[in-house]
Amino acid sequence: MTTPDDRRYSDEHExxxxxxxxxxxxxxxxxxxxxxxxxxxxxxxxxxEISQFDKFGEIESVKAVSDLFTPVGGTIVEVNSEVIDTPExxxxxxxxxxxxxxxxxxxxxxxxxxxxxxxxxxxxxxE
Amino acid sequence: xxxxQALKKTPLHLTHVAAGARMVEFGGWDxxxxxxxxxxxxxxxxxxNAGMFDVSHMARFQFVGPEAVAFLDRMxxxxxxxxxxxxxxxxxxxxxxGGIIDDAIVYRITEDQCLLVANSGNADAVREFxxxxxxxxxxxxVFFTDLSDEVAMIAxxxxxxxxxxxxxxxxxxxxxxxFRVRRAEVAGIPSRIxxxxxxxxxxxxIMPPSDRAAELWDALEAEGVAPAGLGARDVxxxxxxxxxxxxxxxxxxxxxxxxxxxxxFIDTPGYEAGExxxxxxxxxxxxxxxxxRMVGRGIPRHGHPVMKDGQQVGIVTSGTHSPTLDANIxxxxxxxxxxxEGTRFEIDIRGRLxxxxxxxxxxxxxxxx
Numbered sequence: 001m002t003t004p005d006d007r008r009y010s011d012e013h014e015x016x017x018x019x020x021x022x023x024x025x026x027x028x029x030x031x032x033x034x035x036x037x038x039x040x041x042x043x044x045x046x047x048x049e050i051s052q053f054d055k056f057g058e059i060e061s062v063k064a065v066s067d068l069f070t071p072v073g074g075t076i077v078e079v080n081s082e083v084i085d086t087p088e089x090x091x092x093x094x095x096x097x098x099x100x101x102x103x104x105x106x107x108x109x110x111x112x113x114x115x116x117x118x119x120x121x122x123x124x125x126x127e
Numbered sequence: 128x129x130x131x132q133a134l135k136k137t138p139l140h141l142t143h144v145a146a147g148a149r150m151v152e153f154g155g156w157d158x159x160x161x162x163x164x165x166x167x168x169x170x171x172x173x174x175x176n177a178g179m180f181d182v183s184h185m186a187r188f189q190f191v192g193p194e195a196v197a198f199l200d201r202m203x204x205x206x207x208x209x210x211x212x213x214x215x216x217x218x219x220x221x222x223x224x225g226g227i228i229d230d231a232i233v234y235r236i237t238e239d240q241c242l243l244v245a246n247s248g249n250a251d252a253v254r255e256f257x258x259x260x261x262x263x264x265x266x267x268x269v270f271f272t273d274l275s276d277e278v279a280m281i282a283x284x285x286x287x288x289x290x291x292x293x294x295x296x297x298x299x300x301x302x303x304x305x306f307r308v309r310r311a312e313v314a315g316i317p318s319r320i321x322x323x324x325x326x327x328x329x330x331x332x333i334m335p336p337s338d339r340a341a342e343l344w345d346a347l348e349a350e351g352v353a354p355a356g357l358g359a360r361d362v363x364x365x366x367x368x369x370x371x372x373x374x375x376x377x378x379x380x381x382x383x384x385x386x387x388x389x390x391x392f393i394d395t396p397g398y399e400a401g402e403x404x405x406x407x408x409x410x411x412x413x414x415x416x417x418x419x420r421m422v423g424r425g426i427p428r429h430g431h432p433v434m435k436d437g438q439q440v441g442i443v444t445s446g447t448h449s450p451t452l453d454a455n456i457x458x459x460x461x462x463x464x465x466x467x468e469g470t471r472f473e474i475d476i477r478g479r480l481x482x483x484x485x486x487x488x489x490x491x492x493x494x495x496x
Binding site: 036037039040042058060061062063065088091 | 361
C-alpha cells in the first residue's frame, strides 16, 4: 500500500490528517505490518487533553504490545469506538476505518511542522 | 565472551523463507513466527481444518540397548517400563532436587529402543543431564544417538488432519491411535508417525528423513494443510492449557506446583529423583498453576503480577488474546487459596489493575466424536 500524501507522519509511525480544526490520528501501515494481527486497542476517553508526542494508549497484536504516541496535542473530541470493539479494523485499513482519535488543536500548523510528509516517512521506513 | 553463533536452520528453512514467512530467533534457531496470512488465520486453520508446523527444531534423542528402558526410568519421571511398544507418554524430566529440566514425550519404539522428543531450548540441558549418565550407566547397555539432524518433524494438527494424512498414507494413518507411534509411508516417504501434538487438536507428528522433509511439507500443503508458525502455535497451546517450558516452568519449579502431577511418575523402581519429588508432593506447594480469563479489558502477559487486596499473590507466566474463545486468557502461579474456579483477582497490566476470574484448564477442548 502506498503512503497517503494527504497527511503528516511521526517517527513513532502515527499519522495526522487535518480537516479544519480537527486532526484525525492513526497508525501507519508500516506499524500494522510490523505488529501483525491487532487484537486489542486501548484509547483514552474523549475530552482528555494530550500534548504532542505523549503516550495516549496501547495497541497489542497477538505477539507484541506497543505504546501509541500522538503526533499532535490538543483536546480529544472523539475516539474510534469501532476499533475498541473490533481491533482488526486497524489491520483492515489503518488510514481510513482504522483511525484512532480526533483531536482539536489550537496550534495545529506549528505542530504539523514537526512531522514528516509521506516521502520523508517512506524514506524513514525504507531503511 | 561467547562467540556469536549463526542461527541453526531446519531442513524446511528455505521452504519457509520462499513462502514469505516472517523469521525470528527461537532457542538458537531461525524459525517462522508467521506466514503472510497472519497468526489469526493460522489459528483458525488449525481449529477448523488443518495446519502444519515445522517442529524439526525440537530435539530427537534415541536410546537403544538392553538397559535403555531401565536407564530412562532411572532418569525420567516417565515409567517407560510400563509403556508398551508403540506407545508414547508425556512426562517431566526433573533434576535431583525435583526442579523441571524439561517436559518431553518418550516413545517406546521397541522393547529396547526409545525416542525422546525434548524442547529445542532445552536440548543442551537434557543432553547434559542424560548423556554422561548413560555413558556411566552401572550396567552399561545403553547407546545414545542424536537423531535431531537426520530426522525432521512436521506436526499436522486440526479436526481434518487425520482424514487428510490418511489420503497420503496407505497404512492408514488413522489406524495409529492417540499417543501411539509407528513406521509408515506418508506421501511415499518412509517416516515415523505419532498421534501426538501441542495444539489441543487431533493430528500427527510425522518424522521423515531430513532430506525429504520439504517434499512431505509440499505434499501436505497440496492437500490443503495450512502452513503455520510459532505465533499460532503459542496461541493454540495456551488455549489448550499446555505449558511452555522456559516460559511457564523452569528448573525453579516443581511438577506439583505446575499442575503436572499426573505426568510425573515417581514410583518407578530406581527413579533417582523419586524421593525428592515425593517429599515436595507430601509437603504441598503454596502456589499452583492457575488459568484465568480477563473480566476487564486488557491482555495479560508473561511477568505481570497477580494482585489481591493490594498484595501480590502470584505471577502470570503466559497470556494472550484467544481468537477461538474471543477472550483474553492467561495462566500463572497463584497462591493455592486463590486458585479455585470462580475466584477473582486482578492482573497488574503495566500499572493498571484489571479484574480476572479463575477458570478451569484447559480453556479450550475440542469436540470429540
